[in-house]
Amino acid sequence: MSGGVRNTKEDNKNIPDSSYSQEAMTSNKRVDWTPRKRCNLIVLRESGLSYAEIARQWAKEHINWTDDQWSQVIWSDESKISLFCSDRRKYVRRRIGEELHPDCIQATVQNPVSVMIWSCMSADGIGRLHVIDGTLNARKYIDIILELKLLPSIRDLFPNYASFIFQKDSAPCHTAKISKEWFRTKSIKLLSWPGTSPDLNPIENLWNRLKTLVRMRRPSNKRELIEAIIVSWHHVITKEELKTLVSSMKRRCEAVIKNKGYPTKY
Numbered sequence: 726m727s728g729g730v731r732n733t734k735e736d737n738k739n740i741p742d743s744s745y746s747q748e749a750m751t752s753n754k755r756v757d758w759t760p761r762k763r764c765n766l767i768v769l770r771e772s773g774l775s776y777a778e779i780a781r782q783w784a785k786e787h788i789n790w791t792d793d794q795w796s797q798v799i800w801s802d803e804s805k806i807s808l809f810c811s812d813r814r815k816y817v818r819r820r821i822g823e824e825l826h827p828d829c830i831q832a833t834v835q836n837p838v839s840v841m842i843w844s845c846m847s848a849d850g851i852g853r854l855h856v857i858d859g860t861l862n863a864r865k866y867i868d869i870i871l872e873l874k875l876l877p878s879i880r881d882l883f884p885n886y887a888s889f890i891f892q893k894d895s896a897p898c899h900t901a902k903i904s905k906e907w908f909r910t911k912s913i914k915l916l917s918w919p920g921t922s923p924d925l926n927p928i929e930n931l932w933n934r935l936k937t938l939v940r941m942r943r944p945s946n947k948r949e950l951i952e953a954i955i956v957s958w959h960h961v962i963t964k965e966e967l968k969t970l971v972s973s974m975k976r977r978c979e980a981v982i983k984n985k986g987y988p989t990k991y
Contacts, residue, residue, distance in 0.1 A: 776920050777986030783919040784978035784986075795974045796848035798916055799882060800892045801875070802923075803857065804932040806939055808838035808950050838947045842954060843870050845878050846928050847889070848971040852878030854958045856951055863901035871907060892916040892926070924991040925977055927970045935961050 841861070845852035853874040861870075875891075883889050891913050893899045908915060923929045938957035944950040962970075973991070980989035 775986075776922070779986070780919040780922050780925065780981055781986030783917070783922070784925070784981040788975060788978040788982065790974065792848075792972050795971050796968075797888060798890050798892055798971075799845050799847050799852070799875075799879065800926055800928040800971075801843070801845040801852075802894065802926060802928045802932070803841055803843045803861070803896070804935075805839050805841050806936055806950065806954060808944060808947065838950060840947065840950055840954060843874065844928075844958070845875065846931055846967060847882045848968045850882055850964060850967065851931070851958070851962065852882065854955065856954065861898050863898045863904050866898040866901075866904060867907050871904075876911075888914075890914045890916045892918060894918055894922075894926075895920050922981075924989045925974075925981060927973060927977075930970055930991075931962060 841857040842854060843857060843861075844854045855870055855874045857865075859865075879889065891908070893915070895918065898904065919925070935954070935957055938961060939950070939953045942949075942953040942957065944953045977989070977991050980991060983989075
């Protein structure tokens with residue numbers, strides 16, 4: 726079928742979860758969204774728009790946020806750090822026919838030792854770090870990360886439990902029913918988020934810096950890798966650099982809009 730509007734249940738299954746839920750819109754007062762804008766964001770997802778289109782719309786809605794507004798956001802994310810974490814391509818000069826010569830081949834590690842971590846940050850500091858053991862499901866996300874890491878981080882970053890907004894992506898454990906209920910019972914406002922958009926999240930830059938510091942310590946096994954991560958985390962960035970990182974949000978939004986929602990240099 727072509728030339729018409731498709732709106733079947735099967736089509737809806739393929740629509741990406743953009744995290745534009747009613748629950749995530751509880752930050753309406755501080756974000757200064759009108760009901761019409763909130764409805765438009767929900768319609769975006771229901772109309773089957775791509776990740777790029779949703780990211781572009783999100784950037785348009787947030788491009789006029791001030792640095793003060795962005796400084797009220799607690800950014801969170803998970804990341805994987807590998808023991809042999811050279812994922813970058815290496816280039817060699819070779820003659821025609823030498824593509825399979827041993828000197829022109831880069832060895833790879835089939836099952837490198839890796840560690841999953843979670844943390845958060847704001848313009849005023851970094852949050853508690855957690856090394857994830859095994860698979861992270863919704864129950865572990867609530868009991869270990871949210872209860873034991875996020876809440877203390879909130880007290881550290883916003884001592885008087887001042888107004889803040891929490892950002893998370895649309896990973897299944899983040900959007901599970903019990904996770905949404907936890908945020909509701911804690912009265913934590915959530916920042917709407919356009920699915921998986923790493924170039925919009927400044928914490929990604931923090932992860933890159935952390936991985937560089939970990940590589941410099943040259944860990945040789947999983948225990949040393951975890952130790953290197955924990956030690957490096959406390960020296961990963963200064964408060965001045967954090968403020969600069971968060972203040973880049975306007976430029977990030979501009980870049981996403983210019984690139985029509987597709988990945989940017991960030």
